[in-house]
Amino acid sequence: MEPYELTATEASALIAARELSCEELARSTVARIRARDPDVRAWSWYDEDMIIRNARELDKCPPRSPLHGLTFGVKDVIDTADMPTQHNSPIHVNHQPGQDAACVAVVRHSGSLIVGKTDTVEFASGGRRAVTRNPHNPAHSPGGSSSGSGAAVGDKQVQLAFGTQTGGSHIRPAAFNGIYGIKPTHGIVSREGAKMYSHTLDTIGWYGRCVEDLQLVGRAFQLPADDRPAPTGAKGLRIGLCRTPVWSAADAYARAALMEAARRLDAAGAIVEELTLPASFDGMDAAQQTVMRGEGRAAFLPAYLGSHHLLHEDFREMVENSRRITPAQLVQAYDLAAACRRAFDGLFGDTLDAVLTPASPGEAPEGLQDTGNPAFNSMWTLLHVPCVGMPVGKSARDLPLGIQLVGPRFGDTRLLDIARACAPAIHEAGPLARIDAEVAVAA
Amino acid sequence: MEPYELTATEASALIAARELSCEELARSTVARIRARDPDVRAWSWYDEDMIIRNARELDKCPPRSPLHGLTFGVKDVIDTADMPTQHNSPIHVNHQPGQDAACVAVVRHSGSLIVGKTDTVEFASGGRRAVTRNPHNPAHSPGGSSSGSGAAVGDKQVQLAFGTQTGGSHIRPAAFNGIYGIKPTHGIVSREGAKMYSHTLDTIGWYGRCVEDLQLVGRAFQLPADDRPAPTGAKGLRIGLCRTPVWSAADAYARAALMEAARRLDAAGAIVEELTLPASFDGMDAAQQTVMRGEGRAAFLPAYLGSHHLLHEDFREMVENSRRITPAQLVQAYDLAAACRRAFDGLFGDTLDAVLTPASPGEAPEGLQDTGNPAFNSMWTLLHVPCVGMPVGKSARDLPLGIQLVGPRFGDTRLLDIARACAPAIHEAGPLARIDAEVAVAA
Numbered sequence: 001m002e003p004y005e006l007t008a009t010e011a012s013a014l015i016a017a018r019e020l021s022c023e024e025l026a027r028s029t030v031a032r033i034r035a036r037d038p039d040v041r042a043w044s045w046y047d048e049d050m051i052i053r054n055a056r057e058l059d060k061c062p063p064r065s066p067l068h069g070l071t072f073g074v075k076d077v078i079d080t081a082d083m084p085t086q087h088n089s090p091i092h093v094n095h096q097p098g099q100d101a102a103c104v105a106v107v108r109h110s111g112s113l114i115v116g117k118t119d120t121v122e123f124a125s126g127g128r129r130a131v132t133r134n135p136h137n138p139a140h141s142p143g144g145s146s147s148g149s150g151a152a153v154g155d156k157q158v159q160l161a162f163g164t165q166t167g168g169s170h171i172r173p174a175a176f177n178g179i180y181g182i183k184p185t186h187g188i189v190s191r192e193g194a195k196m197y198s199h200t201l202d203t204i205g206w207y208g209r210c211v212e213d214l215q216l217v218g219r220a221f222q223l224p225a226d227d228r229p230a231p232t233g234a235k236g237l238r239i240g241l242c243r244t245p246v247w248s249a250a251d252a253y254a255r256a257a258l259m260e261a262a263r264r265l266d267a268a269g270a271i272v273e274e275l276t277l278p279a280s281f282d283g284m285d286a287a288q289q290t291v292m293r294g295e296g297r298a299a300f301l302p303a304y305l306g307s308h309h310l311l312h313e314d315f316r317e318m319v320e321n322s323r324r325i326t327p328a329q330l331v332q333a334y335d336l337a338a339a340c341r342r343a344f345d346g347l348f349g350d351t352l353d354a355v356l357t358p359a360s361p362g363e364a365p366e367g368l369q370d371t372g373n374p375a376f377n378s379m380w381t382l383l384h385v386p387c388v389g390m391p392v393g394k395s396a397r398d399l400p401l402g403i404q405l406v407g408p409r410f411g412d413t414r415l416l417d418i419a420r421a422c423a424p425a426i427h428e429a430g431p432l433a434r435i436d437a438e439v440a441v442a443a
Numbered sequence: 444m445e446p447y448e449l450t451a452t453e454a455s456a457l458i459a460a461r462e463l464s465c466e467e468l469a470r471s472t473v474a475r476i477r478a479r480d481p482d483v484r485a486w487s488w489y490d491e492d493m494i495i496r497n498a499r500e501l502d503k504c505p506p507r508s509p510l511h512g513l514t515f516g517v518k519d520v521i522d523t524a525d526m527p528t529q530h531n532s533p534i535h536v537n538h539q540p541g542q543d544a545a546c547v548a549v550v551r552h553s554g555s556l557i558v559g560k561t562d563t564v565e566f567a568s569g570g571r572r573a574v575t576r577n578p579h580n581p582a583h584s585p586g587g588s589s590s591g592s593g594a595a596v597g598d599k600q601v602q603l604a605f606g607t608q609t610g611g612s613h614i615r616p617a618a619f620n621g622i623y624g625i626k627p628t629h630g631i632v633s634r635e636g637a638k639m640y641s642h643t644l645d646t647i648g649w650y651g652r653c654v655e656d657l658q659l660v661g662r663a664f665q666l667p668a669d670d671r672p673a674p675t676g677a678k679g680l681r682i683g684l685c686r687t688p689v690w691s692a693a694d695a696y697a698r699a700a701l702m703e704a705a706r707r708l709d710a711a712g713a714i715v716e717e718l719t720l721p722a723s724f725d726g727m728d729a730a731q732q733t734v735m736r737g738e739g740r741a742a743f744l745p746a747y748l749g750s751h752h753l754l755h756e757d758f759r760e761m762v763e764n765s766r767r768i769t770p771a772q773l774v775q776a777y778d779l780a781a782a783c784r785r786a787f788d789g790l791f792g793d794t795l796d797a798v799l800t801p802a803s804p805g806e807a808p809e810g811l812q813d814t815g816n817p818a819f820n821s822m823w824t825l826l827h828v829p830c831v832g833m834p835v836g837k838s839a840r841d842l843p844l845g846i847q848l849v850g851p852r853f854g855d856t857r858l859l860d861i862a863r864a865c866a867p868a869i870h871e872a873g874p875l876a877r878i879d880a881e882v883a884v885a886a
Binding site: 079106199305341342411 | 639643738784785852
């Protein structure tokens with residue numbers, strides 16, 4: 001097994017035991033990127049010499065934390081002090097920030113090896129798409145806007161990577177690339193130094209190759225502890241199967257992945273029951289759009305004024321408020337979201353441990369222009385709740401299919417514990433075994 | 444009259460008519476700073492040559508907007524591409540950001556002359572105080588954390604300046620320095636590139652020497668229009684006199700300023716009636732503390748990990764959660780705030796135009812360590828509502844006293860229109876005429 005193939009958790013143990021050096025892992029990573037990235041194109045910037053040099057520096061001191069030496073990709077809307085941050089925008093070509101974004105600083109101080117910047121949809125929002133291809137099938141999108149981060153982890157070019165989610169930019173690419181991802185509770189990780197789109201929605205997340213990898217990073221961010229013992233398996237967990245108000249957007253594969261995950265959890269002893277959200281949640285998808293585009297006006301005003309000709313039409317329309325979003329609509333969206341947050345949290349407690357729900361409307365779209373529909377993500381982003389994306393299987397075209405588990409606000413640590421306990425059941429046949437879409441037709 | 448004495452509005456008209464050059468205004472500004480700043484110490488950084496050079500550049504092109512050539516100070520927690528941003532922190536000595544914060548970019552693209560960086564309480568939060576003195580009485584604080592911005596405008600060293608408010612950091616210094624300030628609706632102006640403390644609370648505001656000056660800047664930020672005709676005077680305006688749940692914190696001067704403003708508005712024909720907030724608002728002050736300190740944990744984690752020895756104890760305690768804020772308390776604070784926001788907005792409409800309420804618990808404290816109590820600001824910050832600070836008079840020690848007008852979320856434009864209509868009444872005897880604290884005793 002080559003070092004690049006190790007999960008973060010596996011590599012962490014070897015580095016701590018001095019059985020693997022940071023440089024060995026870095027060299028294996030560089031070789032993997034060289035071999036694969038001409039096809040995948042996950043990276044907007046990296047420097048092989050810098051990777052090796054920084055790894056050698058890390059080898060000079062004892063491990064600072066379990067993240068020491070682990071390879072981390074950073075979505076190119078997140079500032080890095082030693083690498084450009086270009087936002088896939090002509091305005092920011094070769095732009096060099098003055099310091100690390102908060103999330104980068106935390107993992108860098110914890111000893112992570114920042115490998116490079118991953119390609120993104122312009123400003124993690126609209127406009128230009130990433131050039132990244134799906135590593136499982138290059139004719140398809142890796143999803144967006146965290147395209148490069150999802151593909152880099154999915155292709156084992158790095159162990160960990162940061163993404164961001166404002167609509168469905170983090171969890172959807174997790175599903176499309178066959179990897180694990182967490183979009184934590186809004187605000188639990190500082191988003192300072194990541195390009196702002198919507199202050200109510202923007203959330204930093206990270207990808208890994210297993211739930212343990214996500215937990216490793218969660219500890220670096222000091223996610224609030226949960227004093228309940230972690231479940232050791234799916235048995236007895238109360239899982240709410242939630243089709244959401246946008247169920248009609250789910251294709252046969254999305255339905256098959258959800259039902260297959262539910263079936264496997266049920267077989268492992270979990271108590272899986274249908275969860276229908278109150279009618280007020282029907283307005284959340286539209287509310288998320290209102291908040292995102294309404295807040296995007298202020299976010300892109302500086303570029304609109306200063307670099308008008310270089311700003312993609314999508315952003316000019318947002319600043320010009322082409323959809324005529326009124327302050328009253330914005331207030332209504334905020335108030336609906338607040339009421340639904342409270343109602344959603346209220347579902348948990350004695351009768352529910354986690355919600356099982358689709359991560360995307362189906363497999364990754366063909367071509368690179370369509371990065372997929374965020375319908376199954378937007379509501380959760382606006383609810384501010386933690387979501388853990390998990391792979392379930394693969395489609396006939398070799399494209400990964402995923403689901404997500406969702407918990408109440410600040411229940412991140414518990415949700416990760418639950419996801420870890422459920423993962424073996426969901427992967428009874430391996431995380432990327434073939435899923436039969438016919439399952440959904442019957443469901 | 445020297446150019447530096449002109450309000451932004453007056454100078455804007457002269458610059459548009461080519462009767463005043465940007466260079467003339469800049470030279471007058473530099474002379475004023477030279478004469479006064481050794482005593483006031485409002486600035487953490489400025490460069491006389493850069494000011495003059497940039498003003499000359501502005502004179503080479505026709506005015507880009509009504510802000511063209513106007514002098515702007517920037518609180519030193521807000522990034523500037525051509526000046527250091529030091530946060531009054533030893534971690535950031537001479538730190539040079541890679542780009543302008545969003546708010547700076549907007550006024551710079553509008554042609555404002557960025558004069559320099561104004562001193563601040565460390566990270567606009569705690570720890571080290573600014574060295575700035577109150578320009579009206581140097582034995583007293585100018586307030587904080589927007590200490591330098593408040594003092595620089597109050598001392599006529601600049602016409603306009605940015606501050607920030609997380610608790611009471613913007614409106615309180617407005618009162619202490621005898622100037623006007625707006626803390627707009629949360630999120631209506633992008634806070635990208637300003638140091639993050641609390642994502643729910645941090646709000647960019649600006650100072651000016653009259654309401655018209657605040658409106659000038661508001662137009663650059665494209666605050667949502669209000670289609671009602673602007674009132675031409677106080678007559679008929681329905682003003683709710685709100686003592687707030689923290690009224691006991693108001694000293695005789697705070698009470699006098701509020702009652703005097705109410706009396707003058709009443710005399711001018713406004714309908715001033717007592718407004719008692721619902722009992723649920725009693726918890727807002729504590730909720731603001733919970734949100735601020737709870738969110739501060741994530742904000743200061745990077746510095747805690749990377750520069751532990753240079754980080755003031757206040758921030759280390761916040762990251763270590765010394766007050767033991769639980770996720771449940773944080774959720775409760777969020778939900779209370781959401782409910783109160785909705786309730787507060789509901790007060791407006793046919794029966795209320797604006798709320799009149801204290802801006803501070805009294806005059807500026809003596810010495811520089813105590814920057815004043817945010818009790819009369821915290822609730823409004825958490826409510827996300829626009830607040831306009833206005834001077835009412837001066838105490839026996841020559842210290843300014845102010846009040847604030849408050850409106851519903853996104854009612855910024857209307858609130859500024861109302862403030863402008865009320866200003867002549869409130870200033871019947873000049874904005875800084877002596878106030879008799881005995882008025883309050885009677886009230």
